[in-house]
Amino acid sequence: MAYAWCFLLFMTGLYCAVVKKNMVKIVLGIIIMEYAVNIFLIMLGYRIGGVAPIVGKGELAGIDKVTSAFVNNCVDPLPQALVLTSIVISLGSLALMIALCIRTYERYGTFDITEIRRLRG
Amino acid sequence: MNIPLPVFVAIPLIAAFFLPILSGLGRKAKSFATLLANLATISLLVLAVLALGRSEDIQVYEIGKWSIPIGINMVLDGLSSLLLLAIGVVSTAAMLFSTRYMEQYTAKPKYLSLFMLMVAGMNGVVLSGDLFNLYVFLEIASIASYALVGFGCNNEELEAAFKYMVLGTIASVFVLFGIGLVYGNTGTLNMAYASKAINTVGLNPGLAFALALFVAGFGLKAALVPFHAWLPDAHPSAPAPISAMLSGVLIKTLGVYALTRMVFCIFGVSVTIGWLLVVLGLVSMVVGAFLAFGQWDFKRLLAYSSISQVGYVVLGLGLGATLLAQGHAAWASLAILGGLFHLVNHAVYKSLLFLTSGSVQMSTGTRQLKQMGGLAEKLPFTRTTCTIASASIAGIPPFSGFWSKLILVVAAVGAGLYWIAAIIVFVSLCTLIMYLKVQRYAFLGELPENLQQIKEHRGSMLVAMVLLAVLCSFMGLLVLVPYLRATVLTPAVDVLTDGLLYAVNVIGK
Numbered sequence: 127m128a129y130a131w132c133f134l135l136f137m138t139g140l141y142c143a144v145v146k147k148n149m150v151k152i153v154l155g156i157i158i159m160e161y162a163v164n165i166f167l168i169m170l171g172y173r174i175g176g177v178a179p180i181v182g183k184g185e186l187a188g189i190d191k192v193t194s195a196f197v198n199n200c201v202d203p204l205p206q207a208l209v210l211t212s213i214v215i216s217l218g219s220l221a222l223m224i225a226l227c228i229r230t231y232e233r234y235g236t237f238d239i240t241e242i243r244r245l246r247g
Numbered sequence: 248m249n250i251p252l253p254v255f256v257a258i259p260l261i262a263a264f265f266l267p268i269l270s271g272l273g274r275k276a277k278s279f280a281t282l283l284a285n286l287a288t289i290s291l292l293v294l295a296v297l298a299l300g301r302s303e304d305i306q307v308y309e310i311g312k313w314s315i316p317i318g319i320n321m322v323l324d325g326l327s328s329l330l331l332l333a334i335g336v337v338s339t340a341a342m343l344f345s346t347r348y349m350e351q352y353t354a355k356p357k358y359l360s361l362f363m364l365m366v367a368g369m370n371g372v373v374l375s376g377d378l379f380n381l382y383v384f385l386e387i388a389s390i391a392s393y394a395l396v397g398f399g400c401n402n403e404e405l406e407a408a409f410k411y412m413v414l415g416t417i418a419s420v421f422v423l424f425g426i427g428l429v430y431g432n433t434g435t436l437n438m439a440y441a442s443k444a445i446n447t448v449g450l451n452p453g454l455a456f457a458l459a460l461f462v463a464g465f466g467l468k469a470a471l472v473p474f475h476a477w478l479p480d481a482h483p484s485a486p487a488p489i490s491a492m493l494s495g496v497l498i499k500t501l502g503v504y505a506l507t508r509m510v511f512c513i514f515g516v517s518v519t520i521g522w523l524l525v526v527l528g529l530v531s532m533v534v535g536a537f538l539a540f541g542q543w544d545f546k547r548l549l550a551y552s553s554i555s556q557v558g559y560v561v562l563g564l565g566l567g568a569t570l571l572a573q574g575h576a577a578w579a580s581l582a583i584l585g586g587l588f589h590l591v592n593h594a595v596y597k598s599l600l601f602l603t604s605g606s607v608q609m610s611t612g613t614r615q616l617k618q619m620g621g622l623a624e625k626l627p628f629t630r631t632t633c634t635i636a637s638a639s640i641a642g643i644p645p646f647s648g649f650w651s652k653l654i655l656v657v658a659a660v661g662a663g664l665y666w667i668a669a670i671i672v673f674v675s676l677c678t679l680i681m682y683l684k685v686q687r688y689a690f691l692g693e694l695p696e697n698l699q700q701i702k703e704h705r706g707s708m709l710v711a712m713v714l715l716a717v718l719c720s721f722m723g724l725l726v727l728v729p730y731l732r733a734t735v736l737t738p739a740v741d742v743l744t745d746g747l748l749y750a751v752n753v754i755g756k
Contacts, residue, residue, distance in 0.1 A: 136424070160420055167423075204430075211379070215390075218386075226405060226412060229397075229405050230409060233405060242406050
């Protein structure tokens with residue numbers, strides 16, 4: 127169910143990026159898509175009632191606890207690391223996109239992509 | 248010689264970091280920075296050549312000595328080293344060319360830095376043995392290329408950069424979504440382990456959706472025809488050496504290489520995916536060639552022709568995948584050989600054509616073919632190199648393009664698909680007409696009044712063009728001389744014909 131909502135969010139973002147005429151709205155659509163994928167990655171590692179995959183100082187002695195019960199209860203940390211990286215990447219591309227929007231606005235005086243049409247063919 | 252693989256990423260990354268700092272130190276330091284950038288690309292080319300002589304077929308580097316699947320690995324096999332070589336050749340030539348060409352722009356240090364970042368990203372994509380790292384390197388190369396397309400900051404360039412950036416980012420999000428699905432279904436991000444897991448459980452709906460997302464995402468990066476809208480705007484808007492890099496290697500590394508790796512080595516070939524690639528390739532070939540006919544802008548014509556030529560590469564690989572799945576291994580390896588050889592050829596002659604267009608633009612100040620004419624006497628070297636590249640792309644016998652097209656035709660006929668062979672020959676004729684048009688309007692005919700005073704820019708630009716023209720003339724030797732074929736092309740073909748052995752080889756190390 128949660129995956130379906132996530133997919134819906136992804137499609138909303140895609141629709142927004144493809145259909146909208148305003149450059150800023152296109153950028154927002156792309157951000158929504160990126161968030162949907164980030165949420166999807168987080169959900170992959172989520173486990174209901176799970177604990178953080180961190181072993182305390184004293185607990186290391188009990189190897190049993192680390193291997194079986196602990197592993198069966200903790201959430202998957204890998205997707206969280208991936209999401210951190212992907213957020214940083216989307217920050218970089220977002221900054222560049224907004225910079226391009228600003229420069230284009232300075233030149234054309236509009237955000238409407240139907241009016242920004244020097245290139246065709 | 249076995250080369251530690253991270254240097255292919257480390258050299259350009261370090262250069263990208265230090266070049267702008269160096270250039271802040273004054274005028275002399277600025278030209279020193281350009282020299283260093285050239286040294287970096289040349290050393291990458293030398294390393295790529297040395298890597299061909301490695302002792303084993305497949306070289307695996309585990310980063311920080313963490314063994315896979317816990318750690319991250321880099322893998323150098325035949326296909327990767329072929330792509331590294333292409334990137335090395337084209338980036339060396341483009342960097343030599345920009346030494347002189349980029350003097351017309353301000354902010355050259357930033358240009359050098361972005362250029363190096365793009366090279367680092369591409370080398371990383373080619374060497375990565377891990378899906379998520381592939382995505383990270385893909386984004387490094389893409390973001391650098393978006394910025395480079397908009398480098399001139401004119402109206403058209405900003406518009407093209409925005410369009411390219413929107414479609415490119417959508418493609419990257421698709422790829423990330425696909426990687427998430429693969430991780431959810433196999434529990435690993437390592438390519439070799441993912442491949443092993445996929446081929447034991449089979450292609451369930453989640454993985455099939457991931458494959459569809461990869462085809463769409465990498466197809467967008469490769470500008471295959473339903474996804475091609477950004478390319479004819481983006482490639483002409485960039486400065487000429489960057490157009491050469493984008494058309495020459497970027498669309499092939501980020502698009503064709505990554506897609507090929509996914510299809511052949513991770514998901515495994517099937518008749519369906521093979522035909523999908525064949526159809527995408529054929530449509531790109533025909534549509535790209537027809538759209539190129541009507542263009543009067545020199546660089547825009549070249550960009551449309553790139554779509555058509557990438558179609559050839561994808562057609563060869565798709566044909567190979569189909570035949571492999573049907574069990575015709577001999578014809579399959581011939582089709583793959585044709586596709587990969589065409590990839591390398593196209594990298595060389597299309598970057599040469601873009602460099603000559605840059606030379607023409609720098610001398611005449613225009614890109615419109617109708618405003619040119621009679622440039623043959625004013626720009627003799629540009630004219631000669633452009634003719635060699637045109638002959639090569641049109642497939643005129645001694646030049647490189649002829650051999651790869653011939654192999655593709657032979658493979659299609661051998662597989663009994665005569666209509667595909669007919670389309671290959673037909674598109675080749677269209678290409679010939681297209682480039683005759685370029686020769687006719689740009690270099691022959693009357694010299695217009697306002698262009699009487701122009702001069703050819705020589706120096707490093709000329710060296711770059713001559714270097715590529717020599718390669719164009721003699722690249723046919725790569726298939727004709729058995730020794731060269733066995734070191735350069737055959738290992739790459741073997742990687743794809745035994746695609747699933749990739750997992751065995753990497754894990755077995």
